[in-house]
Amino acid sequence: MSVLVVMEQKGDAGWHRISLEALAAGQKLAAELGVPCSAVVLGEDAGIAPLSAELATKKLAGAWAAGHALLAHYTADAWVAALQQLIAETQPRYVVFPHTYQVRDYAPALATRLGQVLISDVTGIHSGPVFVRQWMQGKLNAEYAHKGDGVCLVSVQAGSFRADEVEAGSCEVKTFVPQLEAAQLRTKPSEPFREATQTVDLSAAQVIVSVGRGIGEQENLGLAEELAAALGAELAASRPICDAGWLPMERQVGSSGQTVAPKLYLAVGISGAIQHLVGMKGAKTVIAINKDADAPIFEIADIGVVGDLFEVVPALTRAIKGAA
Structure with a gap:
């Protein structure tokens, strides 16, 4: 055997x-x-x-x-x-x-x-x-x-x-x-199947900051973008954010988006619907920020922060920049 x-x-x-x-x-x-x-x-x-x-x-x-x-x-x-x-x-x-x-x-x-x-x-x-x-x-x-x-x-x-x-x-x-x-050989070799061209391959990212409906409005995405920049991370999102057109569909993580396995996955304002968890469960370390202490994302998070993301994320960004 x-x-x-x-x-x-x-x-x-x-x-x-x-x-x-x-x-x-x-x-x-x-x-x-x-x-x-x-x-x-x-x-x-x-x-x-x-x-x-x-x-x-x-x-x-x-x-x-x-x-x-x-x-x-x-x-x-x-x-x-x-x-x-x-x-x-x-x-x-x-x-x-x-x-x-x-x-x-x-x-x-x-x-x-x-x-x-x-x-x-x-x-x-x-x-x-x-x-x-x-x-x-x-x-x-x-x-x-x-x-x-x-x-x-x-x-x-x-x-x-x-x-x-x-x-x-x-x-x-x-x-x-x-x-x-x-x-x-009944068929002749042809060009390999090519997936849709993407400007970002989230599956290759080592650090991802992913944002969900808790961000509230498109104008608030800047908070997550600044945090991602401080971490040298890729920015991703749950399906509602991409469905709303706030971020392109290629940045969606989940069953109908990309499957990722980064070293660090920072979920900001993501409740943790099963369709999203399917796409990021391979992450080595998951940090979740959500004001709802009962959010399903905390069940799989290695580190959970219960708090208002509009307070936590800017403070975290400042701390990261200060340590750089």
């Missing part, structure tokens, strides 16, 4: 940001089961050499470099065939993927080819192992346990596991050459 993590690269820019989160999830799952964890990167030999060398610096039982000319550009048929062959050779019990647009394209086909299940968009892993998924935009959590003898495929949601928790170590890089022929 073992765990295999399928890594995904993003052109010449290195790993897709969720790949390292998937690797952290795979290491956690393997530790829970007391079994080895390995990882694989697919592509053309020269293109994946630096990435497989990076995998060699992680705490893994081994890293696979699955290289072939027909893997130089992504196609679902090539990825499915290559992974099916690698799974047949290595016999993992669990295969973990980052829940990216590319994985959504080919992983269901791979599961069907294997005659097995895909538990997608997992947000947590508990003893068992039990995999947690969200229903109804985060209002409910559902728990899944894989039964049977076959391999189980799992994709993990962005922000659910922390990339900085990947354990370092060393391992051997092994070469895997899948048997692929051009006739197997």
Whole structure:
């Protein structure tokens, strides 16, 4: 029994940001089961050499470099065939993927080819192992346990596991050459799917100041903007703020916005609706400022400040500037 993590690269820019989160999830799952964890990167030999060398610096039982000319550009048929062959050779019990647009394209086909299940968009892993998924935009959590003898495929949601928790170590890089022929590929490689262009990627932010309806009016956003500037943070918001047009939709955090996992998330005037918590629950430290002592945000906050944000935020900004 073992765990295999399928890594995904993003052109010449290195790993897709969720790949390292998937690797952290795979290491956690393997530790829970007391079994080895390995990882694989697919592509053309020269293109994946630096990435497989990076995998060699992680705490893994081994890293696979699955290289072939027909893997130089992504196609679902090539990825499915290559992974099916690698799974047949290595016999993992669990295969973990980052829940990216590319994985959504080919992983269901791979599961069907294997005659097995895909538990997608997992947000947590508990003893068992039990995999947690969200229903109804985060209002409910559902728990899944894989039964049977076959391999189980799992994709993990962005922000659910922390990339900085990947354990370092060393391992051997092994070469895997899948048997692929051009006739197997029913589609030609095309331009990768591109998400809507954003001027800010909140998922990469280390510090976020997020504002909710407690700010009252658009003219009061300056308080949060000044605090964000003092902290060197990105400014974000809950859905009502963006729906009102006070901030652009790309700055929305939540089930219908961006999923974030910063080191510090400072929630200003946010009550803590479940749709918002879904998007920021991966934050390492949460500080909440709200005058309502019963606000749900305090249930998940590491530090809670019950008070008027119009008094607390300016005082906090002055203190930060004074300490700089």
